Amino acid sequence: MDITEVVLRAIQAQIALVDDMTTVIKEINKQPIVQTKSKQLEQLYKTKQQELEKITADGLKIWRYYKS
Structure with missing residues (x-):
């Protein structure tokens, strides 16, 4: 060979x-467990994204308050 x-x-x-x-x-x-985990992770991502948007908006409000 x-x-x-x-x-x-x-x-x-x-x-x-x-x-x-x-x-x-x-x-x-x-398998259902994989689909369930995927959905859970997607939901967690959306929740964290919303939290980040809220924190960012609150930070801008504080910045504008101190700026004025």
């Missing part, structure tokens, strides 16, 4: 592994 065959087999093994991983990831993403 020469180096070309070894490299070819290594590449084929990597391609098969990636294909298997893709299938596994798709199956994992179908």
Whole structure:
């Protein structure tokens, strides 16, 4: 077996592994717990974004008060 065959087999093994991983990831993403966690994270992000907007607005109000 020469180096070309070894490299070819290594590449084929990597391609098969990636294909298997893709299938596994798709199956994992179908699970309800993953969808639930994703929704929870999205909601947490929205909540934190709203908190940041409120803090920013309050900071601007304070700055304008002290400026005037």
